[in-house]
Amino acid sequence: xxxxxxxxxxxxxxxxxxxxxxxxxxxxxxxxxxxxxxxxxxxxxxxxxxxxxxxxxxxxxxxxxxxxxxxxxxxxxxxxxxxxxxxxxxxxxxxxxxxxxxxxxxxxxxxxxxxxxxxxxxxxxxxxxxxxxxxxxxxxxxxxxxxxxxxxxxxxxxxxxxxxxxxxxxxxxxxxxxxxxxxxxxxxxxxxxxxxxxxxxxxxxxxxxxxxxxxxxxxxxxxxxxxxxxxxxxxxxxxxxxxxxxxxxxxxxxxxxxxxxx
Amino acid sequence: xxxxxxxxxxxxxxxxxxxxxxxxxxxxxxxxxxxxxxxxxxxxxxxxxxxxxxxxxxxxxxxxxxxxxxxxxxxxxxxxxxxxxxxxxxxxxxxxxxxxxxxxxxxxxxxxxxxxxxxxxxxxxxxxxxxxxxxxxxxxxxxxxxxxxxxxxxxxxxxxxxxxxxxxxxxxxxxxxxxxxxxxxxxxxxxxxxxxxxxxxxxxxxxxxxxxxxxxxxxxxxxxxxxxxxxxxxxxxxxxxxxxxxxxxxxxxxxxxxxxxx
DNA sequence: TATAAGTATTCGAATGAGTCGAACGAATGT
DNA sequence: ACATTCGTTCGACTCATTCGAATACTTATA
Numbered sequence: 001x002x003x004x005x006x007x008x009x010x011x012x013x014x015x016x017x018x019x020x021x022x023x024x025x026x027x028x029x030x031x032x033x034x035x036x037x038x039x040x041x042x043x044x045x046x047x048x049x050x051x052x053x054x055x056x057x058x059x060x061x062x063x064x065x066x067x068x069x070x071x072x073x074x075x076x077x078x079x080x081x082x083x084x085x086x087x088x089x090x091x092x093x094x095x096x097x098x099x100x101x102x103x104x105x106x107x108x109x110x111x112x113x114x115x116x117x118x119x120x121x122x123x124x125x126x127x128x129x130x131x132x133x134x135x136x137x138x139x140x141x142x143x144x145x146x147x148x149x150x151x152x153x154x155x156x157x158x159x160x161x162x163x164x165x166x167x168x169x170x171x172x173x174x175x176x177x178x179x180x181x182x183x184x185x186x187x188x189x190x191x192x193x194x195x196x197x198x199x200x201x202x203x204x205x206x207x208x209x210x211x212x213x214x215x216x217x218x219x220x221x222x223x224x225x226x227x228x229x230x231x232x233x234x235x236x237x238x239x240x241x242x243x244x245x246x247x248x249x250x251x252x253x254x255x256x257x258x259x260x261x262x
Numbered sequence: 263x264x265x266x267x268x269x270x271x272x273x274x275x276x277x278x279x280x281x282x283x284x285x286x287x288x289x290x291x292x293x294x295x296x297x298x299x300x301x302x303x304x305x306x307x308x309x310x311x312x313x314x315x316x317x318x319x320x321x322x323x324x325x326x327x328x329x330x331x332x333x334x335x336x337x338x339x340x341x342x343x344x345x346x347x348x349x350x351x352x353x354x355x356x357x358x359x360x361x362x363x364x365x366x367x368x369x370x371x372x373x374x375x376x377x378x379x380x381x382x383x384x385x386x387x388x389x390x391x392x393x394x395x396x397x398x399x400x401x402x403x404x405x406x407x408x409x410x411x412x413x414x415x416x417x418x419x420x421x422x423x424x425x426x427x428x429x430x431x432x433x434x435x436x437x438x439x440x441x442x443x444x445x446x447x448x449x450x451x452x453x454x455x456x457x458x459x460x461x462x463x464x465x466x467x468x469x470x471x472x473x474x475x476x477x478x479x480x481x482x483x484x485x486x487x488x489x490x491x492x493x494x495x496x497x498x499x500x501x502x503x504x505x506x507x508x509x510x511x512x513x514x515x516x517x518x519x520x521x522x523x524x
Numbered sequence: 525t526a527t528a529a530g531t532a533t534t535c536g537a538a539t540g541a542g543t544c545g546a547a548c549g550a551a552t553g554t
Numbered sequence: 555a556c557a558t559t560c561g562t563t564c565g566a567c568t569c570a571t572t573c574g575a576a577t578a579c580t581t582a583t584a
Contacts, residue, residue: 053534081290088296312563319562
């Protein structure tokens with residue numbers, strides 16, 4: 001094995017484009033605050049004002065930043081790109097409709113996730129009561145081990161990768177019920193594999209239960225996960241353990257067929 | 263006046279961060295294709311493979327790019343950032359609900375736009391029939407002069423800026439009815455200003471009419487524009503010229519009050 | 525009106541970082 | 555076993571980014 005100069009011991013981050021990093025530093029900082037001035041940015045990020053200025057100029061010229069009422073903001077170019085990125089996920093349109101259908105049928109919240117960088121990301125969500133699509137949350141991330149759909153997705157990974165992921169996974173508890181032990185997670189995955197559905201009992205949010213299933217492509221590859229969430233007093237017993245799972249398995253099956261033939 | 267080395271004659275783009283530009287070249291190219299290989303990217307963009315490689319490494323490490331089934335793709339980080347950027351627009355949540363309400367009431371398509379970089383950008387959209395929120399389109403852009411909401415927004419700009427914008431505007435026709443003359447646009451704007459609503463008759467899409475109004479903040483600043491669109495055979499006569507305008511003006515008024523008190 | 529505090533912008537110099545191209549390695553299919 | 559495509563590494567050159575200080579602009583405050 002040849003030595004890799006500059007390798008960090010965890011084996012990541014070699015030879016990166018620094019300028020790109022500083023650029024996203026700025027963007028991400030803008031994303032957190034809302035509306036920051038050049039001086040503030042330079043101060044908090046420890047870059048020279050002139051440096052930040054040049055970056056902001058560039059970002060604004062490219063449409064990624066706007067200078068609205070006395071402060072710099074993240075531009076909607078990110079939304080534009082993000083939306084087309086989402087739309088390219090296989091079966092996204094079909095799944096979105098199904099999510100709304102499920103929400104309406106159950107009266108609970110239904111959602112669709114895909115895996116990215118070891119987390120699951122919300123791609124669609126609908127609430128039953130009024131079929132209002134709640135956008136806040138779209139794009140945000142949850143660790144795989146803290147979501148029913150996450151477990152379902154995880155279970156579909158072929159064996160070598162699965163072990164790998166479990167090993168390199170760091171378990172940061174979200175609630176007092178979040179799984180923190182890889183063996184427990186592994187056990188749950190193995191237990192659910194022939195059933196095909198997975199639970200989440202207050203592991204990501206107190207007082208909230210969920211059931212999730214995976215959606216797979218024709219070659220057995222994972223596309224994403226579908227789940228129904230609701231208050232634990234409403235999602236329990238028969239409803240949680242058989243009624244909703246059946247519904248989800250049916251939906252997944254139908255989706256998988258439709259996606260395969262599209 | 264001191265000379266500005268590097269100034270282009272149109273007075274734009276000085277002293278930009280080149281690396282950031284190449285980086286977004288890559289991202290935007292990925293956004294168009296779906297799933298490109300390193301070699302392809304390098305070829306089409308005329309960068310050395312090693313250069314593109316380094317950028318992709320960086321982008322992937324930062325979560326802005328993913329390497330899925332044998333090709334590089336835009337990551338969902340863009341969606342995440344874009345969604346929070348959108349949510350920070352004043353009154354966005356209120357407007358989104360209103361858009362759905364209007365869509366349901368009219369049975370037509372309702373939408374909300376804001377202005378950015380001389381275009382209007384879709385922030386929300388709803389279709390009447392089934393109240394299904396159609397996401398494709400969100401984030402995409404239309405020139406101000408080719409949309410009813412665009413005209414409404416334009417009309418709210420104070421005088422010096424308005425003339426400026428009209429002058430530096432380049433009119434690329436979208437359909438055969440698109441406005442191509444600044445004087446015509448100016449006339450329409452002046453005509454509509456006391457009414458408060460504006461029309462679009464097949465100017466952005468053949469066979470499609472629309473009415474639009476502006477939403478303003480307490481200080482008279484423009485927040486965005488609201489419009490209803492539909493087939494020209496359904497949107498005409500009384501309905502187009504009085505019924506829908508009244509509805510929209512009422513909605514705008516209500517929104518403006520709610521936004522001011524929030 | 526003058527002053528101050530905030531903002532954004534420009535400049536030149538230094539060096540640090542991005543770029544290239546070629547050569548290597550890995551993976552896949554024929 | 556070969557060819558093809560894809561990704562990775564390396565070192566050298568040079569261009570571009572970074573910095574800090576000085577300038578300019580705008581808005582509040584005395």
